[in-house]
Amino acid sequence: MSTTSTPTSGSPALPTTGGTILRPFKAPPKSKSDWLAPAILTAKTITAAAECAPFPYIKGVSGTVLILLETVVTVKKNREDLEELCNSSTEIITILHDQITAHGNTAAVKFNGLCEELESYLEAVILAIRNLQDQSRGLRGQVKEFLKSSNLTDEIAGYQKQIQGLMAIVETNFKVDEIHVIITAPSFAMVKAVENINNCPPPSRIFQGRQAILDKMHQFFDTDSGNQHIYVLYGLGGAGKTQIALKFIEESSFSDVFLVDTSKVEMIETGLKSIAVSKSVGNSAQDALMWLQSNHNKWLLFLDNADDPKINLNDFLPMCNYGNIIITSRNPELRSYGAHSLVSDMEEADATTLLLRRADKESLEENLKLATEIVKELYYLPLAIVQAGAFISKSEDLEGYLALYHSNRARLLTEKAAQSHDDYAQTVFTTWQISFDQLSDLAATFLQLCSFLHYTGISEDMFSTASKYEPLSWSPPKEELQEPLEFLSHFVEPTGEWNSLKFLDVTNEIKAYSLISFGAKTRLFSIHPLVHAWSRSTLFNEEPLQSCMSAILGMHITKIPENEIEIASVQLIPHIVLLKFVNPDGVVDFRRAFWAICYNTGRLKDAQSIAEQVLEKSQLLLEEDHSHTLLAMGNLAVTCSKQGEFRKAKELQVLVLEKCTKLLGEDHTDTLLAMGNLAATYHRLGQFQKAKELEVLVLNKHTKLLGKDHRNTLLAMGNLASTYSELGEFRKAEKLKVLVLEKRTTLLGEDHPATLWAMSNLAQTYSDLGQFQKAKELEVLVLDKRTKLLGEDHPGTLSAIGNLALTYSNQGEFQKAIELEVLVLEKRTKLLGEDHLSTLLIMSNLASTYSNLGEFQKAKELEVLVLDKHTKLLGEDHPSTLSAMGNLGRTYSDLGEFQKAEQLEILVLEKQRNLLGVDHPDTLRAMANLAVTHYTLGDLNKALGLEVEVLQKRRQLLGDKHPDTILAMANLVKTYQKLGFQGSTPLTQGLSPKLL
Missing domain, CATH: 1.10.8 (Helicase, Ruva Protein; domain 3)
Known part of the structure; x- marks a missing residue:
């Protein structure tokens, strides 16, 4: 049946703010939050250094300052009130770091008490800030009261004076022989590195699992390959790489174990120097490497935290064919050094x-x-x-x-x-x-944009296609898309061509820290769900980025070819749902594009919600009679119709038709489109005569205005043929469908998708006429051509397989039908998901075939699942849900569970009477099914009453010669005979003697 055209928008898109998208902590110099970023970086650096110190109180206070700064990051408003406190605390640990680095243990002892006191004090400050955030009063007022009442400024100043005083004493004591002190009091890193030689820290006391990786490592290191053993553990930060390495070392036996922090070049050199010093072979990194290269014992070099992609790790590897090396890194590129395991989520x-x-x-x-x-x-x-x-x-x-x-x-x-x-x-x-802080602005922006998409199924094509955007009649002009176009311009050549290498540079930069991963087979990117959530948390202002990503996705959708929209919709719907497709004021509006995706994937509630929003906005910004408003109304109508809300759809479509006729005239293309859509709704309402009258009119006008061969004329012809089939006028339907197929073959060729659809429609009519061999021949041809043109997994190919399976069922070849239907069900489930309406349709067909084979239990299991999913997806009153309920009722009857069947069938009939009316074919079918169940249960009078009503209605609507009318007559006669009545009645007059 005809449907409304591609969704369009009549509302002018609202302006967006221009400018480059910047990420947090890399903002322009005048940003109010500039003071926090360097403070955090300083605290992180000092805390990392403190990890190597043998003085736990130094590590404690620097870590506490870092927690303070991270707590302040979560303060959304009035953060500047905490600036002095944060900067002072950072200054204190900077002084501590400088002095202890220069003077080692002697200086550290001087600051012991001070560090412990300051750590305790800062913990109280952190708790106070968190408590302030949890309360409902304004943060600014509370912070100021807190600062004033606690005399923070004075206390911080006091700590600074104490440190500076101690610093002066330390400087005096050490300035005489500074070189000697530096040699005898080594730096934090040197102390820790020497400490770790042959003494790696044990793994966590609660280490759990990872047995598969450990077994693989043991097998690798126990194998004598005649080469140096290098094993790389790579993956996301926090995945447990270091702990796995430590657990392996604990379970192994090596002559020497050397742990080197590989996060920075300076740390690597310090670690290697310590090896040289401890082995008395020199005092340089090169001395250590030379010693390792000359040592044939079973030593292990553990290079931990090799995360910086700018460091060439090969410069720090012993060049020999023996020895053992373990590398832990977030950078997948390091896999090239040897055997490797991806360390990801736990079992x-x-x-x-x-x-x-x-x-x-x-x-x-x-x-x-x-x-x-x-x-x-x-x-x-x-x-x-x-x-x-x-x-x-x-x-x-x-x-x-x-x-x-x-x-x-x-x-x-x-x-x-x-x-x-x-x-x-x-x-x-x-x-x-x-890791995020190491990214370039462009890479950071890309990662943050992706946080507004679903964490799987992100493709380069989304961005490359969007870069070729050209506005449609309903979509925003380029002037309103400055930010998304500016972002995309980084990957576009001056010629307008997309540069995949530039895009790859950005994604590789992010992949180097395992913040994003890429599937070589699927060609899709994905982000760990927690990283995805964290990425959103790094944003201070979400709206510009959300608007940008929404626009890019909308721009992409406008470029999808019509024959690819079904598969594309399945891939895009998770992203659209996450974006929530409701754009705030001031954001460019691509909701009509999002409507099309929701509509195509059967997310009808979402589609209806979007359609209502678009119509409301069009009515607000434009006139009631504007073409875009009418089109929005038409989109809402077809969505309501798909939802089973046929009466609401009809009311909207009658209004659209009236306005189009008044404004544009009855021969305008939009008027005829509105007429065709209304006819389709009459068709769904079972009002086939009304549908037929409109479709005849549409066909005549298209023929007169556009000619016999125009695509709109042929579409109108096909719609009328479908209505003829519903009316039982199969010969008329056949005549039209043959004509449509001939014209499409002549005009488009026998391999064109429209030609193949016409062939498939004609096959259906042959089946209606009982000419199953003709139907099968056409369906085999359609399947062969679609397989060659579209591939085995294309929705069009799967539909062709499903149609052929139905014909096999009609011919009684149920086993062949089952084989095809099982295949289609597997492929549709994989391609579209188990909740897609097309998947549920083939599932229902398979259940029907099981019933035909007498495998009623299998049919029941499938039908229960179909009913459950339809109820959740479409609601209890949707026609598809009621159809599924009726099918399950029939299977209960087949299983002899007649009471269950009766309960379901009574419910179906009641709902269909209310939803579709007493004359709808589905209502009459439900009535006939319930009559059969009453008959089986011996309630002959109940059965008789229903059968009389069914026959009356079918005679009135379909005529005496329609197959459904003849079946109703046969059922009624059977009931009369069971009641002992002989002969004919006015209702059964004209019935074939053979049936009687």
């Missing part, structure tokens, strides 16, 4: 055990169930699980964690536990922030 059982161990909870059945739900929400990421367990251990509330997590995710994934089972200093979110 569910291991993740659940890890959570309960960290939470100090017993593995009781109830706890296991709660823990399983939590680790699912955390997507089985080890660091997130450990943080969650730490919080639960502190709160002692396993049951209440998920509710807190849903409303406070960013805070919970940023909070560092006071007690730890290992020395990992970063939280989930902060470990990714470190």
Whole structure:
């Protein structure tokens, strides 16, 4: 049947703000938040250095300052009130770092008490800030009161004076022989590196799982290959790479184990120098490498945190054919160095055990169930699980964690536990922030844009196609798309051609930190769900980026060819749902494009919601009679019709037709389109005579105005033929469909999609006429051509297979039908998902074929599933839901469960009478089915009453010769005879003697 044209927009798009999209912490110099970014970077650097110090109080205070700064990041308003406090705290730990780096243990001892006191004080400040955020009063007023009442400025100043005083003493004591001090009091990194020689820290006390990777590593290192053994553990930050390496080392036996922090070149050189010093072979990195190259013992070099893609790690590897090296990195590129394992999410059982161990909870059945739900929400990421367990251990509330997590995710994934089972200093979110801060502005913007899409199924094609955008009559002009076009321009040549290499440079930059991954087979990008959520949390102002991504997606949709829209819709719908397709004021409007995707994927409630919004906006900004308003009304009407709201659709379409006729005249293309859409709704309402009258009129006008061969004329001809079929006038339908096929073959060729649809429609009429061999020949031809032209998995090909399967069923070749239907069901489920309406249709057909074979239990299982999914997707009153309910009722009858069948059939009949009216074919079919069940149960009078009504209606609507009318007569006669009545009645007069 004809439908409305591609959705269009009559409303003028609203302007957007221009300018380059910038990410947090890399803003222009005059940004109010500039002071926070360098403070965080300084604190992170010092905290990382403090990890190597043998003085726990130094590590404690620097880590506390970092937590303070990260807490301030979460303050959305009036952050500047905390600026002095943050800067002062950062200055203190900077002074501490400088002095202890220069003077080692002697200086550190001087600051011991001060560090402990300051750490305790800052913890109280952090708690106070968090409490202020949790309260409802304005933050600015509370912060000022807090600052004033606590005398923070004076106290901070006091700490600074104490440090500076101690610093002066230290400087005096050490300036005489500074060179000697530096040699005898080595830096933090040197102390830690020497300490770790042959003494790697053990893995976490709660280490869990990862057995497959450990087994692979043991097998690799135990094999004598005659070459140097290099194993790379790579993956997302927080996935547990270092812990796996430490666990492997604990389980192994090496002559020497050297742990080197590989995060920076300076740290690598320091670590290697320490090896040389400890082995008394020199005092340089080169000395250490030379010693390793000359040592044939079973040594292991553990290069941890090799995350910086700018560092050429090969410069720091011993050049020899022996020895063992483990590398941990976020950069997948390092896989090229040797054997490797991707370290990603944990197995569910291991993740659940890890959570309960960290939470100090017993593995009781109830706890296991709660823990399983939590680790699912955390997507089985080890660091997130450990943080969650730490919080639960502190709160002692396993049951209440998920509710807190849903409303406070960013805070919970940023909070560092006071007690730890290992020395990992970063939280989930902060470990990714470190990587994010290394990205270029363009790469960072791309990652943030992707946070508004679904975390899977992101394609380069979305962006490349959008770059070729040309406005349609309804879509925004380029002047209103400055930001998305400016972003896309980074990947477009001056000639306008898309440059995939530039796009690859950006995605590779992000992949180097495992913040995004790429499937070589699918050609699609994906983001870990928690990284996806974290990326959104890095935004200070979401609207410009959301608007930009929404526009890019809308621009992409406008360029999708019509014959590719079904598959494209399935791929795009998760992104559109996440964007929520409701654009705020001031954002360019592509909702009509989003409507088309929702409509094509059967997300009819979403499609209807969008259509209503578009119509409301058109009515607000444009005149009621504007062409765009009428088109919006038409789109809403066809959506209502697809939803089963036929009466609402009819009311809208009558109004559209009236306005188009008045404004444009009865011969205008838009008027005829409106007429065809109204006829389609009459068709769905079962009012075939009304549909026929309009379709005859449309066909005549198209023929007169456009000629016999125009595509609109042929479309009108096909619609009328379908109505003839519903009226039982199969010969008339056949005549029109043969004509349509001949013209399409002549005009378009026998391989054109429209020609193949015409061939498929004619095959259906041959089946209606009982000419199944003719139908099969056409359907085999259609299938062969679609397979060659579109491929085995294209929706059009699968439809052809399904049609051929129905013909096999009609011929009684049920086993052949089942084989084809099982194949189609598998492919549609994989391609479109198990909830797509096309998938449910073939599932229903397969159930029917099982019934024909007498396999009623299999049919029942499928029909229960179909009914459940239709109810959830379309609602209890949708015609497709009621059809599924009726099919299940018939199967209950086949199984002898007549009471269940009767209950369902009574419900179906009641709903269809209310929804479709008493004259609709589906209502009459439900009535006939219930009559059969009454007859079977012995309720002959109930059956008789229904059968009399069915026969009267079918005679009135379809005539005496329609197959459905003849079937109704036969059923009625059978009931009369069961009641002992002989002969004919006025209702059965004219019935064939053979049937009587």
